[in-house]
Amino acid sequence: MTTRRSFLRGAAWMAVLPHLALGTDQGALDWSSRGAEPVPAEYPYDAPIPDMRSKITNPLPRRVIAGYWTYWGSPIRLKDIPARYNTVFLFHATPVGGAGGTSGAVQWNAPGDGRGAASNFREDLAEFRETRTAILSVGGAQAHVDLSTRARAQAFLDSIKRIHGDLGGFDGLDWNNYEGGQRPDTEQMIWVSLQLKSTYGKDFAITSPPAPWRPDDMTHCRAMIDAGVMDMVSPQYYDGAGLTTEGYIVNSVNEWVARMGDAGRVGVGFGLGDAADRSDQAVVEGAWKSLAARHPELRGAYTWDLPMDERMGWPFAENIAPLVMLDLASASPPPVIIPPVFPIRVRAADPTHTVVAGDTLQKIAVRYGVDDWREIAALNGDPDPESLRVGHFLRLPPGS
Structure with a gap:
């Protein structure tokens, strides 16, 4: 996924963030001008968009227990993922033409078929979605997508619709497409998210796993929430020195909840594992218990990634999932409308x-x-x- 962004470039964010100036003298984006940039009539679309085969979109669970299912190697079949995972992120769709992309369009990557994951994928996905939620993850692992113009955003949107039709449907989009030096294309990402919810219904989930230390990511995610399109923001605490300690995770998530204005829109991205820059089970348990006690409305947690959880005997599914679900009854349902608790201005992107x-x-x-x-x-x-x-x-x- 996202061996995200050099931690050395962002490790000081916790000291800087409380003083973060969330506005600039350039003013906020004018959302009323979203359609001001027309898409050229001759734009070369790759193929017709198939009819929507899945008429039902499964909502994001009230308490999410998720894992990233990666296509490389010989992944487990979707139908065999432990039942305690109520959500899976399908990793991943990548830009046509390599990082950045030639047009903004993305393509689905078929999984390895060592255990039948590829040959049975569509059937397994349909079965999985009968009781659980499947979300397509876009970008990550150095596969960022340039959505700097409306034409590129339109090509991206059309390609997502093609993938949706080709796979028989999925239940949401995971924006994993900004990393390293790439700033999120907030205006176009909001526009795409609005179009997807318009096409597939308000329950079509929009999620994102931002870098926990990066102010640009925080400002972007809050703007997505204020625009009414972001359902869950889950900062990722792995693949970086110092990210995996209990103290850092707890302090960071507390800051994210305050900045996002609603714990019901915030999840926690753990990296439970025995590899470098991962957290052990004691750290994950301690961090969740502290956070749930302070923020019982937290939306949930995920682990990167399912292959590691499987190799270790499913400790996230067997031990962490029950803990995350434990206090669900005491959590209040998320509010329908989230009023901004402070103004956020989205800085105009540098050329x-x-x-x-x-x-x-x-x-x-x-x-x-x-x-x-x-x-x-x-x-x-x-x-x-x-x-x-x-x-x-x-x-x-x-x-x-």
Whole structure:
């Protein structure tokens, strides 16, 4: 999934976040202008969008017990996932053409078939969805998707509808597509989420596993909540030095609940496992007990990932899931309308450039009228000026 973002670049967020300025002098996004950028009439769609085969969307459970089901290797068949998992994130759809994507469209990756997961996938997915919730995860694992324009967002939306029809349906979209130096394309992601809920119903779930330390992710997720489209935000506490301790998890989730304004929209992304940068069972149990005592309305928890939980004998399913469900009866149902508790302004995105073959920092500087290519290098971690990776996004100085 997301061996997300260099922790060294964001480890100080806990000290900075309480003083985070959530607004800028550039003002908030004007949501009334969402349709201002027309999609070209000649836009090349890949294939017709199939008819919607699944007429029912399973709602996100009141208390989510989830795991990321990865397609690589020989994954377990969906129907054989332990019943205590009431939700699964199908990992993952990736951009056509590699990281960033050539058009904004994404494609589903068929699983390995060592245990029949591929040959039985559609039937197993249909059976799974008879009693549980399946959510398509997009991006992650360095497979970010560029949704910087309405045309790219439209191509993305159409590709999600194709995948939905091809697979026979799923119950939501997991925005896992921003990581590393990529800022979330908030305006377009809200627009896509609104279109999906309009097409498949209000119960079509929108979720996201942001980096817990990154202010941009926090601002983005709150904007999604205020726009009425984000159902669950679950910061991920794994794949980074210092992320997996009980104290850090508890303090961080407390901050996220305060910033999101509603514990019922916040989950916890654990990495229960015996590998590096994972939490052991005692840490996960201690963190959940502390958090549930303070925030009984928390939406739930997930683990990254199902293959590790299976290899270890299903400790998350057998031991953590009952704990997470224990206090459900005392939790209040989530409110229908979430009024903002403080204003959030979404900072206008800095200009970017997508590297193509033959690019150098000096050529890019000339193209955008930047006096010194070193300015671009400084904004992007000083990459080798003569060896840029095709498809990589480079931030440009404001006004370029």
